[in-house]
Amino acid sequence: MEDKIKQLKEEALKAIGETQTIASLDEARIKYAGKKSDLQELLKSLGSAAPEERPKLGALVNEAKTAIELALSGRKAALQKSEQTKKIAAEKVDITMPGKGIRRGHIHPLTQVMEEAKAIFIRMGFEIAEGPEVETDYYNFDGLNIPPHHPSRDMWSTLFIKDDILLRTHTSPVQIRVMEKKKPPLAIIAPGRVYRRDSDASHSPIFQQLEGFLVNKQVTFGDLKGTLTEFLRQMFGKDKNVRFRPSFFPFTEPSAEADVECVMCKGKGCRLCKDTGWIEILGSGMIDPNVFKAVGYDPEKYSGFAFGMGIDRITMLKYGIDNIRLLYENDVRFLEQF
Numbered sequence: 001m002e003d004k005i006k007q008l009k010e011e012a013l014k015a016i017g018e019t020q021t022i023a024s025l026d027e028a029r030i031k032y033a034g035k036k037s038d039l040q041e042l043l044k045s046l047g048s049a050a051p052e053e054r055p056k057l058g059a060l061v062n063e064a065k066t067a068i069e070l071a072l073s074g075r076k077a078a079l080q081k082s083e084q085t086k087k088i089a090a091e092k093v094d095i096t097m098p099g100k101g102i103r104r105g106h107i108h109p110l111t112q113v114m115e116e117a118k119a120i121f122i123r124m125g126f127e128i129a130e131g132p133e134v135e136t137d138y139y140n141f142d143g144l145n146i147p148p149h150h151p152s153r154d155m156w157s158t159l160f161i162k163d164d165i166l167l168r169t170h171t172s173p174v175q176i177r178v179m180e181k182k183k184p185p186l187a188i189i190a191p192g193r194v195y196r197r198d199s200d201a202s203h204s205p206i207f208q209q210l211e212g213f214l215v216n217k218q219v220t221f222g223d224l225k226g227t228l229t230e231f232l233r234q235m236f237g238k239d240k241n242v243r244f245r246p247s248f249f250p251f252t253e254p255s256a257e258a259d260v261e262c263v264m265c266k267g268k269g270c271r272l273c274k275d276t277g278w279i280e281i282l283g284s285g286m287i288d289p290n291v292f293k294a295v296g297y298d299p300e301k302y303s304g305f306a307f308g309m310g311i312d313r314i315t316m317l318k319y320g321i322d323n324i325r326l327l328y329e330n331d332v333r334f335l336e337q338f
Contacts, residue, residue, distance in 0.1 A: 004042070005042060005060045005061055005064055006060070006064075008032075008039060008042070008064065009063075009064035009067055009068065011032075012028070012031075012032035012033075012039075012064075012068045012071070013067065013068065013071050015028050015031070015032065016028050016032070016068070016071045016072055016075050017071070017075065019075060019079070020079075021079065022076065022079050022080070022083070025072065025075055025076055025079060028072070029072050032068050033065070033068050033069060033072065039061065039064060039065055039068070042061055106335050106336060106338055107338070108327075108335065108338070109315050109319055109321075109327065109335075109338045110208055110311060110312065110315055110327055112315075112338065113311055113314055113315040113318060114191055114208055114210065114311050116235065117191075117210050117231075117235065117309075117311065117314070118189065118191060118210070120230075120231050120234045120235065121189045121212060121231065122189075124187075124227065124230070124231075125187050126187045126188060126189045126212060126214075127187065127188055127189070128188075128189055128190075128191065129174050129177075129178050129188045129189070129190050130174065130190065130191075130192060131168075131171070131173055131174035131177050131190065131192070132168070133167060133168055133192065133193055133194075133195070134161065134165065134166075134167060134168070135165075135166055135167070135168040135173050136164055136165060136166075137163075137164040137165070137166060138164075139168075139173035139176050139177060140158075140166060140168050140169060140170075140172075140173050141153060142294075143173070143176040143291070143294045143295070144172055144173070144175075144176065144250065144251040144291060144294075145250045145251050145288050145290040145291050145294070146250045146251070150250070152248075152250045157169070157196040157197040157198055158196070158197070159195050159196065159197055159205070167194075167195035168194055168195065169194055169195065169196055170194050170209055170211060170308055171190040171191065171192050171194060171209050171210070171211040171308070172190075172211050172251065172306070172308060174188070174190035174192075174211065175188070175190065175211065175213050175291075175306060176291075176294065176295060178190075179215070179292075179295035179297065180295050180296070184215040184216050184217070184297070184302050184304075185214075185215065185216040185217075186213070186214065186215045186216070186304075187212075187213075187214045188212060188213055188214075189210060189211070189212040190210070190211045190212065191208070191209070191210045191211075191311075192208070192209065193206055193207070193208060193209075194206075194207060194208075194209045203324065204312065204324050204325065204327075204328060206328070207310055207311075207312045207324070208310070208311035208312055209308060209309065209310055209311065210308070210309055210311055211306070211307070211308040211309075212306065212307050212308075213287065213304055213305065213306035213307070214227070214304050214305055214306075215287065215297070215302055215303070215304030216302065216303075216304065217301065217302060217303070218303065219286075219302075219303040219304050219305060220303070221254070221286055221305070223305060224256075224284055224285075224286065224305035224307070225244060227305075228242070228258050228282065228284060228307060229242045229258075232258065232260050232281060235314065235318075236260050236261075236263060236317075236318070240260050240261045240263075241260070241261040241267065242258060242259070242260055242261070243258070243259050243278065244256040244257070244258055244259075244284075245257050245259065247283060247285075249283055249285055250288070251285075251287065251288050251291050251306065252284065252285025252286055252287060252288055252305070252306055253285060253286060253288045253289075254285055254286060255283065255284070255285035256283075256284055256285055257280055257282070257283050257284070258280075258281050258282050258283075258284060258307075259278040259279060259280050259281060260278070260279055260281050261277065261278065261279075262276075262277050262278060262279050263279065263317050263318070264320075265277065279317060281309060281313070281314065281317075282307055282308060282309035282310075283307065283308055283309075284305060284306065284307035284308075285305065285306065285307075286303065286304070286305050287303070287304045287305060287306050292304075312324055312327060315327065319338065
């Protein structure tokens with residue numbers, strides 16, 4: 001049995017020394033020092049040895065066990081150090097190599113045009129106001145002279161959350177909220193996201209709008225034309241012609257749509273302007289007396305005008321974009337052009 005113990009010890013130490021990975025070392029540990037190893041079997045068989053030999057054999061088994069455990073511990077430390085060295089070498093950064101350049105970001109074209117539009121009106125003396133995107137039926141419709149079941153509600157393709165809660169279809173509710181809290185004179189623009197049930201090459205269920213209004217004593221339609229003409233010429237060019245056409249909006253009377261000379265054909269007529277030479281840009285008009293009454297203004301004392309425009313449409317015209325969906329797909333190849 002003494003020779004068997006020495007042979008097992010030598011075999012175990014050799015096997016442990018030849019292991020190359022932590023996994024193979026763990027296999028050697030189970031084989032030579034585990035609960036079912038040959039070493040454990042030798043310990044169990046000591047009871048059958050002659051009484052006078054047991055102390056010597058027991059000492060040899062314990063010596064072998066200690067030697068194997070020390071070998072396992074030492075080999076594990078060596079393998080862990082080796083693997084760490086390899087990992088560090090693999091992850092080493094060559095500081096002499098040229099670095100990768102950081103790509104500059106781009107301001108989204110919608111943001112560019114929105115900021116430009118706001119800046120123009122701010123220079124004219126307008127202030128910015130904001131309101132919630134989830135609105136009540138009253139602020140989105142009733143307060144703007146659009147009563148329940150009125151046919152004009154069909155113009156807005158509304159997305160309702162429940163009976164009297166909806167995603168705002170325009171930023172005009174901000175007009176009512178501001179006038180409820182403040183007295184004239186007022187000159188306000190309300191930029192923000194709005195929502196409608198539209199989705200095609202020229203319409204999106206979510207888009208950007210900028211609404212504005214001015215209220216004071218003796219405000220005239222001439223003030224409206226002068227303000228919007230100056231805005232459109234600053235936005236599209238001083239040489240652009242602007243015209244106003246009669247239209248209908250429930251919250252303004254009289255109402256008008258503003259057109260600008262086609263940016264593509266310069267008024268000669270093309271596919272973009274449907275051979276008219278003009279492109280519709282925004283809706284406007286003098287604020288209806290019923291709107292003033294809803295917020296407690298005296299329509300005999302005050303007058304004002306309001307207007308609203310789609311920033312997406314202006315962006316598409318300024319940059320020659322033919323599909324509104326490009327503005328919301330976040331394709332870097334598209335955005336890099338701006």
